[in-house]
Amino acid sequence: MSFDLVDKVAIVTGGSRGIGKAVALAFAEAGAKVVVASRKQEGLDAVVKEIEAQGGTALAVATHVGRKDALSTLVERTVETFGGIDILVNNAATNIHFGPMMTATASQWDKIMEVNLRSAFLLSQQVIPLIKERGGGKIINMASVAGVKPSPAMGVYSVSKAGLIMLTQVWAQELGPLNIQVNAIAPGVIKTRFSSVLWQTPSIAQAAQDSTPLGRLGEVDDVVGAALYLASPLSNYVTGLVLLVDGGMNVGGGIG
Numbered sequence: 001m002s003f004d005l006v007d008k009v010a011i012v013t014g015g016s017r018g019i020g021k022a023v024a025l026a027f028a029e030a031g032a033k034v035v036v037a038s039r040k041q042e043g044l045d046a047v048v049k050e051i052e053a054q055g056g057t058a059l060a061v062a063t064h065v066g067r068k069d070a071l072s073t074l075v076e077r078t079v080e081t082f083g084g085i086d087i088l089v090n091n092a093a094t095n096i097h098f099g100p101m102m103t104a105t106a107s108q109w110d111k112i113m114e115v116n117l118r119s120a121f122l123l124s125q126q127v128i129p130l131i132k133e134r135g136g137g138k139i140i141n142m143a144s145v146a147g148v149k150p151s152p153a154m155g156v157y158s159v160s161k162a163g164l165i166m167l168t169q170v171w172a173q174e175l176g177p178l179n180i181q182v183n184a185i186a187p188g189v190i191k192t193r194f195s196s197v198l199w200q201t202p203s204i205a206q207a208a209q210d211s212t213p214l215g216r217l218g219e220v221d222d223v224v225g226a227a228l229y230l231a232s233p234l235s236n237y238v239t240g241l242v243l244l245v246d247g248g249m250n251v252g253g254g255i256g
Helices: 018-029 041-053 068-082 106-133 155-178 202-210 221-231
Strands: 009-013 033-038 057-062 087-090 137-142 180-187 242-245
Touching: 009 018, 009 068, 009 106, 018 033, 018 041, 018 057, 018 087, 018 221, 033 041, 033 068, 041 057, 057 068, 068 106, 087 106, 087 221, 106 137, 106 155, 106 180, 137 155, 137 221, 155 180, 180 221, 221 242
Parallel strands: 009 033, 009 087, 033 057, 087 137, 137 180, 180 242
Antiparallel strands: none
């Protein structure tokens, strides 16, 4: 067994930048046919061009993950183009509220839950029968260390990611008999545009770095290995796992 994904078809939501883009590129390099989805077609087209320039195969499908009909279109176009689905990465996320939860509005709560949790549930529901047809496969949910331990000023986001972790574990329990492994990755502070308010604010960045035994913030490539492992045959006996990729943030600061 290896990290080989040849002949596999993978959907990656939030695939136009950051962690999603890095995962899509890695999957394509490992031999998978990759479908990238996010709101803006232009960003997706750039990722497809990059994959094709490296000899890979990819498809861009602009998708509003909060809309069930848009998710259906994503699945339909994937099957029409590549014949089936083996791997789903629910990576799309948003965080439109920063501060105490008492200051969050109902609309902010609803939007965060819609993108971070509801979309993963609805898309998985549509994809699971297709993965079953292939004899099994993988679902990877991109959670967060904030879903394991509350993150200051990110309470609603933390709740959504905790829900995503529970969704992962429930799907893992229910889908095991179908040979579908469902796992989550929980990154710490990774230097992406999405998390820029954290790592570009000196006081927050320093506090995060000080609480990380490895003594640095994460890069997108730090998450790629975990995604490849969970997508590949190497993890065929792993399901319901929450794989922390946080430099040890969950166990606190190092010595010195």
